[in-house]
Amino acid sequence: MSGQLDTFPRLLLDHAAHRGTRPAMREKDLGIWQTFSWQQVANEVRALACGLASLGFRRGEHLAIIGDNRPRLYWAMSAAQALGGIPVPLYQDAVAEEMAFVLSETDVRFAIVEDQEQVDKLLELHARFPALKVIIYDDPRGLRNYPKELLRHYDDVQEEGRAFERAHPEFFAEAVSQGRASDVAIMLYTSGTTGHAKGVMLTNDNLIRTGRGGIEREHLTADEEVLAYLPMAWVGDNLFSYTQGQIAGFCMSCPESSDTVPTDMREIGPTYFFAPPRVYENLLTQVSIRMQDAGWLKRWLYAKFMDVARRVGTKLLDRQPVSLLDRLLYATGDVFIYAPLRNVLGLSRIRVAYTAGEAIGPDLFRFYRSLGVNLKQLYGSTETSVFVCIQPDGQVKPDTVGTRAKDVEIRISDRGEVLVRSPGVFHSYFKNPEATREAKTAEGWFQTGDAGYFDDDGHLKIIDRAQDVGQLADGTLFAPKYLENKLKFFPWIKEAVAFGDGRPYATAFLNIDFQAVGNWAERRGIAYSGYTDLSSREEVHALALGCVEAVNRDLSRDAKLSGSQIRRFLLLHKELDADDGELTRTRKVRRRFIAERYAALVDALYSDCSSLSVEAKVKFEDGRMGTIRADVKIRDAPVSNTGSPLRAA
Amino acid sequence: MAPAKPDRIGDILLDVSGVSLAFGGVKALHQVSFHVREREVCAIIGPNGAGKSSLLNIVNGVYQPNAGTISFAGIQRRAMSPRKAAASGIARTFQNIALFKGMSVLDNIMTGRDLKMHSSLLAQALYWGPAQKEDTEQRRKVEAIIDFLQIEAIRKTPVGRLPYGLQKRVELARALAAEPRLLLLDEPMAGMNVEEKQDMCRFILDVNDEFGVTVLLIEHDMAVVMDLADRVVVLDYGRKIADGTPEEVRENAEVIAAYLGVATEADRQALSAEAN
Numbered sequence: 068m069s070g071q072l073d074t075f076p077r078l079l080l081d082h083a084a085h086r087g088t089r090p091a092m093r094e095k096d097l098g099i100w101q102t103f104s105w106q107q108v109a110n111e112v113r114a115l116a117c118g119l120a121s122l123g124f125r126r127g128e129h130l131a132i133i134g135d136n137r138p139r140l141y142w143a144m145s146a147a148q149a150l151g152g153i154p155v156p157l158y159q160d161a162v163a164e165e166m167a168f169v170l171s172e173t174d175v176r177f178a179i180v181e182d183q184e185q186v187d188k189l190l191e192l193h194a195r196f197p198a199l200k201v202i203i204y205d206d207p208r209g210l211r212n213y214p215k216e217l218l219r220h221y222d223d224v225q226e227e228g229r230a231f232e233r234a235h236p237e238f239f240a241e242a243v244s245q246g247r248a249s250d251v252a253i254m255l256y257t258s259g260t261t262g263h264a265k266g267v268m269l270t271n272d273n274l275i276r277t278g279r280g281g282i283e284r285e286h287l288t289a290d291e292e293v294l295a296y297l298p299m300a301w302v303g304d305n306l307f308s309y310t311q312g313q314i315a316g317f318c319m320s321c322p323e324s325s326d327t328v329p330t331d332m333r334e335i336g337p338t339y340f341f342a343p344p345r346v347y348e349n350l351l352t353q354v355s356i357r358m359q360d361a362g363w364l365k366r367w368l369y370a371k372f373m374d375v376a377r378r379v380g381t382k383l384l385d386r387q388p389v390s391l392l393d394r395l396l397y398a399t400g401d402v403f404i405y406a407p408l409r410n411v412l413g414l415s416r417i418r419v420a421y422t423a424g425e426a427i428g429p430d431l432f433r434f435y436r437s438l439g440v441n442l443k444q445l446y447g448s449t450e451t452s453v454f455v456c457i458q459p460d461g462q463v464k465p466d467t468v469g470t471r472a473k474d475v476e477i478r479i480s481d482r483g484e485v486l487v488r489s490p491g492v493f494h495s496y497f498k499n500p501e502a503t504r505e506a507k508t509a510e511g512w513f514q515t516g517d518a519g520y521f522d523d524d525g526h527l528k529i530i531d532r533a534q535d536v537g538q539l540a541d542g543t544l545f546a547p548k549y550l551e552n553k554l555k556f557f558p559w560i561k562e563a564v565a566f567g568d569g570r571p572y573a574t575a576f577l578n579i580d581f582q583a584v585g586n587w588a589e590r591r592g593i594a595y596s597g598y599t600d601l602s603s604r605e606e607v608h609a610l611a612l613g614c615v616e617a618v619n620r621d622l623s624r625d626a627k628l629s630g631s632q633i634r635r636f637l638l639l640h641k642e643l644d645a646d647d648g649e650l651t652r653t654r655k656v657r658r659r660f661i662a663e664r665y666a667a668l669v670d671a672l673y674s675d676c677s678s679l680s681v682e683a684k685v686k687f688e689d690g691r692m693g694t695i696r697a698d699v700k701i702r703d704a705p706v707s708n709t710g711s712p713l714r715a716a
Numbered sequence: 717m718a719p720a721k722p723d724r725i726g727d728i729l730l731d732v733s734g735v736s737l738a739f740g741g742v743k744a745l746h747q748v749s750f751h752v753r754e755r756e757v758c759a760i761i762g763p764n765g766a767g768k769s770s771l772l773n774i775v776n777g778v779y780q781p782n783a784g785t786i787s788f789a790g791i792q793r794r795a796m797s798p799r800k801a802a803a804s805g806i807a808r809t810f811q812n813i814a815l816f817k818g819m820s821v822l823d824n825i826m827t828g829r830d831l832k833m834h835s836s837l838l839a840q841a842l843y844w845g846p847a848q849k850e851d852t853e854q855r856r857k858v859e860a861i862i863d864f865l866q867i868e869a870i871r872k873t874p875v876g877r878l879p880y881g882l883q884k885r886v887e888l889a890r891a892l893a894a895e896p897r898l899l900l901l902d903e904p905m906a907g908m909n910v911e912e913k914q915d916m917c918r919f920i921l922d923v924n925d926e927f928g929v930t931v932l933l934i935e936h937d938m939a940v941v942m943d944l945a946d947r948v949v950v951l952d953y954g955r956k957i958a959d960g961t962p963e964e965v966r967e968n969a970e971v972i973a974a975y976l977g978v979a980t981e982a983d984r985q986a987l988s989a990e991a992n
Binding site: 095097098099208209211212323324326327330 | 855856859860862863864866868869871872922925926
């Protein structure tokens with residue numbers, strides 16, 4: 068074996084040689100965790116690779132992989148890489164039609180899939196894509212009476228591979244030795260918020276160098292435990308489970324099914340964990356619900372000690388000075404509340420937990436950190452092999468994404484866009500040179516499309532999509548999504564729409580959260596007849612004003628954004644709804660559409676009037692149209708003048 | 717991609733011949749005869765009170781028929797008890813779920829394997845020697861069923877906390893745990909929503925296909941029956957009024973009358989008067 072561990076198959080063989088008996092992958096089968104050692108994995112991959120080769124799989128060819136996280140599908144990935152092929156994992160819940168695009172683009176001949184569900188989808192498409200030649204399935208259930216021409220069982224392919232290897236004993240080693248670091252190691256389709264999905268091609272070098280940088284930064288070892296539960300088609304799973312596992316030699320465990328992840332988390336106890344914010348949010352919601360059902364003593368203990376945690380937990384995690392009394396209190400809390408809670412959440416052994424993908428609410432973020440879970444944000448995308456910035460231990464600021472990762476260069480363009488150049492920046496988009504040219508300059512700078520800037524400590528702060536960032540009339544930076552996110556982190560506020568581009572000051576439409584504010588009103592004995600009525604209540608306006616003031620205070624601490632504090636706001640008389648075209652189906656506000664539809668209200672925000680009578684058309688669930696009439700009040704919000712920017716504590 | 721049906725269906729497994737059952741003066745079943753072939757999915761349909769559940773109860777020995785004979789797997793029998801039925805390879809689920817609410821899903825399914833356990837009670841209690849090995853083997857079989865019915869996530873959950881549709885699935889799992897030759901399902905899809913019904917249909921077909929289990933089921937939803945069954949037996953007021961493939965049964969005038977009622981000339985006039 069050559070000394071250079073610069074491709075995935077070389078890494079795999081190296082682990083098999085040096086830590087052959089150590090666990091590489093685990094899978095729960097029939098309720099019991101089954102472990103595969105590195106040596107076993109290497110053997111399985113070799114058999115599959117040889118089987119694929121005997122079926123005619125060629126160097127540089129694509130291999131579609133579809134299914135839940137299963138070791139056998141990861142082996143498929145390794146097998147393709149060993150043969151110099153390009154694995155293309157697809158989202159397992161995509162319908163056949165969504166897969167059609169990928170099939171048409173890649174002319175894929177080989178697919179390895181999990182079960183009947185995926186086989187059905189491919190067979191449905193086969194008539195249109197006759198290039199598809201072999202479908203290899205893992206779970207034979209329900210497939211007994213299927214036509215045999217296309218289908219092959221995974222075990223049979225491996226069996227063929229072993230026979231092939233007896234005839235060509237040198238084949239596998241030779242195939243691995245032909246691999247180069249610059250070969251494309253994987254192709255991942257980006258969901259594509261703009262237009263069609265694009266196949267991002269990442270080389271061995273992209274992934275391995277970036278993954279290795281992350282490992283060094285967090286001091287990850289071969290003893291880490293990870294749970295591979297995110298879709299295989301997502302760069303997050305690929306990097307944190309597969310790539311870094313293959314580099315550092317740690318073990319990845321596959322959950323029994325997508326429904327059993329919480330149980331599997333507890334059983335495995337990952338030390339290294341990655342999840343998008345909504346996963347953390349769901350976990351917290353479960354805790355809150357179960358706490359409400361607990362006895363009074365438990366509830367009292369929980370409330371008391373969570374107060375302590377909120378006060379000193381994050382400081383302890385960041386090794387800041389904390390009084391002895393607080394230390395004692397926290398240690399007691401750890402025995403009674405924090406440790407059991409971490410255990411229930413499956414976070415007992417966490418050393419590093421990451422989140423990324425979208426903005427995470429500061430309260431949510433602090434909750435986990437105050438429990439002693441080292442949750443950190445990072446920034447990156449598929450095109451950069453994830454790692455661009457990571458929050459460093461001990462310097463975690465909720466509203467930044469941390470400092471640059473190893474070997475990453477970042478530049479802020481004149482438009483305020485974040486440009487990245489790093490070993491991880493992707494090779495190119497598949498069959499789309501035009502998009503590649505748009506995204507990546509000749510010098511290798513990737514245009515992220517995000518607007519951001521560095522704060523005084525060298526932490527990158529992402530504020531918005533670059534195309535949405537504007538300026539107030541006086542040239543002050545205006546980042547609508549940043550304001551909206553800050554507002555939405557309050558439980559009372561469901562949606563927010565900020566205006567200000569080309570205007571003298573920033574303003575906002577707010578949607579109250581009917582459930583949260585409704586409960587709040589009931590507890591205070593405020594009567595209301597419905598959403599519109601509740602939104603027009605004086606008390607509710609005061610509540611919203613409090614939120615806006617808090618956001619303004621926050622903004623005033625930021626030199627760049629201080630000028631874009633919200634001067635006037637109103638509570639919309641109806642909930643923004645995807646049925647009315649005001650939100651996208653993924654609940655993103657369609658700012659321009661809303662501005663046109665409620666032009667009168669926007670004008671009122673930039674006038675002196677304090678109330679406006681409006682009518683709005685709404686579409687009821689049965690498709691009928693109706694109108695809502697209401698008086699919308701417009702409120703001024705005081706601007707915070709802390710003058711010189713303060714450092715957030 | 718439907719499997720070729722005629723090939724898979726074998727000889728007669730259950731033969732019900734001239735069975736009558738009366739509760740005092742109420743005649744629940746009158747001279748009912750039909751048979752179920754090996755690996756067949758057979759549905760019994762009929763209006764409320766037609767005697768469907770009574771028929772199922774006779775097959776698995778809860779009731780003794782007043783007249784007629786039943787033979788299962790070639791052996792004719794007169795007196796039958798539920799235990800004997802179970803031992804001979806008949807398992808069932810119930811119209812009103814009959815699970816142990818306080819026990820976990822896993823334990824509930826384990827009870828289905830009771831008859832397959834051979835070690836003594838004492839050995840099982842002490843979890844010693846062969847009992848330990850046997851328990852492991854039983855657990856493996858149960859886990860295979862859990863995997864098959866995709867209920868891994870609720871393995872340890874007490875049954876009482878599960879939604880209705882899942883409880884039905886657990887009941888099916890328990891019946892399957894007995895490794896039956898004949899599976900009796902009493903309204904497996906009652907009270908389910910469309911999605912749950914589809915899932916259940918899929919599972920019943922898979923059970924039939926994968927394990928070669930013969931299925932005799934009672935169902936109200938005609939659409940489900942037409943999709944699922946190889947053969948349909950129709951009961952009305954304790955009598956068999958039709959027996960055949962779903963298509964044949966659907967065309968049968970007597971069945972239409974029993975299910976939809978017969979429109980008389982007076983009805984038609986009343987309807988047209990209402991419309992005007």
